[in-house]
Amino acid sequence: MSNIKAWKLLSLFCLFTALIGCQSKEEQLQQTIQESIKKADVELTQLGKALDNGSIRNAIILKEYSRILKQQQPELSKVVDVVSLDATRQGALYSGLTQRLDDIKGNYLIPPCEDTLYNIDLLREAAKPTLFSDALTDPINMLADMSNGSLARVGAISQKAEGQGVGNQMVGNPNYGNWQTNSSGISFWQWYGMYRILGDVFDRVEYGSWSKRRKYSYYNDYGRTRYSSPKQIKTQSALETRTRQSYQRQGKQFTSPYASKKTGASGLSRSSYTPPKSRSSYSRASSYSNNSGSVRNSSSRTSRGVSRGK
Numbered sequence: 001m002s003n004i005k006a007w008k009l010l011s012l013f014c015l016f017t018a019l020i021g022c023q024s025k026e027e028q029l030q031q032t033i034q035e036s037i038k039k040a041d042v043e044l045t046q047l048g049k050a051l052d053n054g055s056i057r058n059a060i061i062l063k064e065y066s067r068i069l070k071q072q073q074p075e076l077s078k079v080v081d082v083v084s085l086d087a088t089r090q091g092a093l094y095s096g097l098t099q100r101l102d103d104i105k106g107n108y109l110i111p112p113c114e115d116t117l118y119n120i121d122l123l124r125e126a127a128k129p130t131l132f133s134d135a136l137t138d139p140i141n142m143l144a145d146m147s148n149g150s151l152a153r154v155g156a157i158s159q160k161a162e163g164q165g166v167g168n169q170m171v172g173n174p175n176y177g178n179w180q181t182n183s184s185g186i187s188f189w190q191w192y193g194m195y196r197i198l199g200d201v202f203d204r205v206e207y208g209s210w211s212k213r214r215k216y217s218y219y220n221d222y223g224r225t226r227y228s229s230p231k232q233i234k235t236q237s238a239l240e241t242r243t244r245q246s247y248q249r250q251g252k253q254f255t256s257p258y259a260s261k262k263t264g265a266s267g268l269s270r271s272s273y274t275p276p277k278s279r280s281s282y283s284r285a286s287s288y289s290n291n292s293g294s295v296r297n298s299s300s301r302t303s304r305g306v307s308r309g310k
Contacts, residue, residue: 029113036120037108040101043127047097048089050129058136058154059087065143065151072147079201080146082194086139092175092195093135093227097126100229118279119230125276126226130269135227137218137268138169145169155218155267167202169217171210172257174232179207179239185246187239208243212255216262222272224258 050056066084070077085091100123108116125131137155144151145167170176176198177191187207191198214220219227228236240256247254 026113029117030109033108033113033116033120036117036124037101037105040104040120040124040127043124044097044101047127047129047132048094051088051094056087056129056133056136058133058140061154062087062136062140062143065140065147068151069143069147072150076146076201079197080143082197083139083142085194086136092193093132096175096227096229097123103229115230115279118277122226122276125271126223128271131223131226131271134268134272135218135223138173142167142169167198168205168210168215170198170219171205172214172217172236173219174228174235178235181239181242187243207239208247208254211240211243211257214257214262218268218272220257221261222268225276 047056051059054060062084066080066087069080086093088094100119104116104120104123110116126135134155140154144153171189176195177189179187180190181187189205189207189210225233240258244254244256
């Protein structure tokens with residue numbers, strides 16, 4: 001009888017020890033998340049200062065392109081000013097990162113913690129000046145295309161406008177707009193906020209056609225995972241699934257806009273060519289806790305000079 005009592009006591013002790021261990025692991029995960037949030041906060045602040053003091057190479061080029069294009073085509077000044085905001089803290093690209101960090105701060109206690117760690121890491125990568133500078137090639141190339149060839153593209157092999165008219169580089173990027181579906185079930189790109197003015201200049205883009213014929217852009221081919229929130233990725237996936245199903249009902253073939261990486265990138269930083277780690281890499285907090293990002297000045301290169309003759 002005493003042996004049975006001893007076994008029960010040992011079992012209860014083991015269960016209690018296991019529960020304590022689980023609590024300790026949960027506490028460790030939350031502590032790791034809090035430390036990572038603090039690091040992300042510092043790195044975003046440093047990125048903002050780098051934009052302020054002009055140490056992000058492509059931010060400098062974006063401002064220079066803006067100045068030149070407004071001299072060449074004064075009638076486009078309002079549009080150019082909006083596009084060039086990405087060279088500052090007020091731009092959608094930087095603001096999007098700060099908003100994502102605020103969202104994480106408000107929800108970091110909601111499980112699963114591993115997903116939170118993964119999303120913080122993506123955010124910290126996006127805040128690296130080298131990667132942020134690469135992401136600026138899309139607005140730069142939009143201005144280059146608007147210049148009718150007088151300004152050289154940056155980070156792109158092709159020096160001619162691609163896709164459905166000028167401005168296609170920023171289509172599909174949720175920092176600037178979203179896909180709106182009409183009563184007929186057709187989705188069109190809608191610029192929002194201060195970027196609505198771009199809708200007065202650029203052709204309207206239909207999702208299915210864009211998806212099939214999409215050309216290279218930094219966001220869609222290299223930066224989508226890093227420069228989108230989990231909610232934005234989920235929305236993109238839902239639209240893709242809904243459109244595919246609609247096409248199937250009509251007996252039409254649908255091509256995912258992300259089915260294959262488009263060619264056209266040149267002179268990007270090595271970080272852009274390195275894909276982000278998968279979520280499975282974050283199943284253990286110990287593999288992440290010592291991962292501290294560094295903030296350096298951008299080393300992105302341009303494919304040509306700032307301006308060239310027609």
